[in-house]
Amino acid sequence: MAQIEDITKNARRQFEEDISATIDWPGQDDSTAKEYSAYDKKVRTQIVHTADGLTGGVEGIGEGLGLTGNSIQRTQNDIIDMMNNSSNTGKH
Numbered sequence: 728m729a730q731i732e733d734i735t736k737n738a739r740r741q742f743e744e745d746i747s748a749t750i751d752w753p754g755q756d757d758s759t760a761k762e763y764s765a766y767d768k769k770v771r772t773q774i775v776h777t778a779d780g781l782t783g784g785v786e787g788i789g790e791g792l793g794l795t796g797n798s799i800q801r802t803q804n805d806i807i808d809m810m811n812n813s814s815n816t817g818k819h
Contacts, residue, residue: 728789735785739778746771 753767754760 728792732782732785732789735778735782739775739782742778743775746774 753763
């Protein structure tokens with residue numbers, strides 16, 4: 728699960744690095760820039776927010792799976808301890 732979290736975080740970082748190279752594609756001060764720059768910025772921001780949400784979701788799933796796994800392990804250990812204690816006292 729940690730690998731999936733890392734992949735998600737790295738994909739977001741890589742997107743930001745890659746997209747920064749295209750920031751001037753709509754232009755800087757001509758009519759095309761005026762027409763598309765605000766929209767371009769809005770779309771980039773939305774994509775980053777979506778990536779943040781996905782990353783948070785993946786991290787949440789990983790944390791939940793870890794907590795569930797720990798709970799299962801504790802239950803298994805408790806049962807094994809009870810079985811061992813029961814077999815030592817002769818109470819089956």
